[in-house]
Amino acid sequence: MIKINNLTKIYHSKDKEVVAFDNINLEIGKGEIFGVIGPSGAGKSTLIRCLNLLEKPTSGEVIVDGQDITKLSTLKLREARKEMGMIFQRFNLLKSRTVADNVAFPLEITGKNKGEISTKVKELLELVGLADKADNYPSQLSGGQQQRVGIARALANDPKVLLCDEATSALDPETTHSILELLEEINEKLGITIVIITHEMEVIKEICTKVAVLDKGKVAEQGDVIDIFTKPQAEVTKRFIQRIINANIPEELLSRVTVANPDKGRLVKVSFIGESAGKPMVSELVHNFAIDANILYGNIDKIQGTPFGTLIIELTCEDSSLIEKGIKYLIEELGVRVEVIEDERSVVSAD
Numbered sequence: 001m002i003k004i005n006n007l008t009k010i011y012h013s014k015d016k017e018v019v020a021f022d023n024i025n026l027e028i029g030k031g032e033i034f035g036v037i038g039p040s041g042a043g044k045s046t047l048i049r050c051l052n053l054l055e056k057p058t059s060g061e062v063i064v065d066g067q068d069i070t071k072l073s074t075l076k077l078r079e080a081r082k083e084m085g086m087i088f089q090r091f092n093l094l095k096s097r098t099v100a101d102n103v104a105f106p107l108e109i110t111g112k113n114k115g116e117i118s119t120k121v122k123e124l125l126e127l128v129g130l131a132d133k134a135d136n137y138p139s140q141l142s143g144g145q146q147q148r149v150g151i152a153r154a155l156a157n158d159p160k161v162l163l164c165d166e167a168t169s170a171l172d173p174e175t176t177h178s179i180l181e182l183l184e185e186i187n188e189k190l191g192i193t194i195v196i197i198t199h200e201m202e203v204i205k206e207i208c209t210k211v212a213v214l215d216k217g218k219v220a221e222q223g224d225v226i227d228i229f230t231k232p233q234a235e236v237t238k239r240f241i242q243r244i245i246n247a248n249i250p251e252e253l254l255s256r257v258t259v260a261n262p263d264k265g266r267l268v269k270v271s272f273i274g275e276s277a278g279k280p281m282v283s284e285l286v287h288n289f290a291i292d293a294n295i296l297y298g299n300i301d302k303i304q305g306t307p308f309g310t311l312i313i314e315l316t317c318e319d320s321s322l323i324e325k326g327i328k329y330l331i332e333e334l335g336v337r338v339e340v341i342e343d344e345r346s347v348v349s350a351d
């Protein structure tokens, strides 16, 4: 649906240049919910504004539905923009207009007649759950309700793409959840492609199917959300994930005798996704290898219905060779990822 080829944006001020991002390549499929996450200053907002040319890229291509919109005339660009709705962190509603008139605004601009506008506005307000607020003003609504108006307005011209620029950053967690649910419902009902810019990994985890991690104007990594969560490669991604999944090994565990002395046992971090989450790994270690397995930390979560989790287990056994066999069994038979914690600084991957 959207293809970004070698996209670069450089801001020029009086005496210096600021590179917002450099040589970005991304492909966003039709009907996907695609997240872009990155720390402050990574270039996220500039990137999303380049997708509908609110910001003009310095070089590169933005291909939307087969046409490079950086090459379009002003008139054609205006047409192409109708295919892309946008919502904002601060909602950007017109304060002097009612909810219904805010939603009607883009329809008025495209020259729809009164009857068409009234029908469409009603339909959109029902979709976002605000049919009873049509005559209210934005100041009479909560933040979440205002964002719902923003969503209804963004969908007025039946766009193929919805761009969300930090759309939940000004909202509390519960309201964020309800807005994300609404976006997911819209994606399913209307088949619309959604691009979400955020600095919150929770948002990515909750609704995105694909994610690109932006850092200092470059794509640090990209892929399926489940892969990025379970096997992050870039340091910046690991930092984001640690904020919501506390898989850091607590200091007191690192000083355990099994870390320094493998003859006494092993401290291992076991990560599992999907089917392997349901396997009785601890009891199998105990029964099959006579290993004592002491669970010191555990966490389980879900991404798009797929369970994944982490366990930190201390394995002890009179015969240390059985521990090695047990670890091999976990990896080869149960399909989980095992990292042996060898000292305070390193974990050694065993898969």
Ligand SMILES: Nc1ncnc2c1ncn2[C@@H]1O[C@H](COP(=O)(O)OP(=O)(O)OP(=O)(O)O)[C@@H](O)[C@H]1O
Residues within 6 Å of the ligand: 011, 012, 013, 018, 019, 020, 021, 038, 039, 040, 041, 042, 043, 044, 045, 046, 047, 199
């Ligand atoms: N209009 C502008 N003029 C000059 N530099 C700019 C302009 N807009 C953004 N920048 C710079 O471009 C870089 C990327 O900014 P951008 O706002 O896209 O990052 P971001 O990832 O969205 O950050 P945040 O999460 O803090 O909003 C930053 O170094 C920023 O200072």
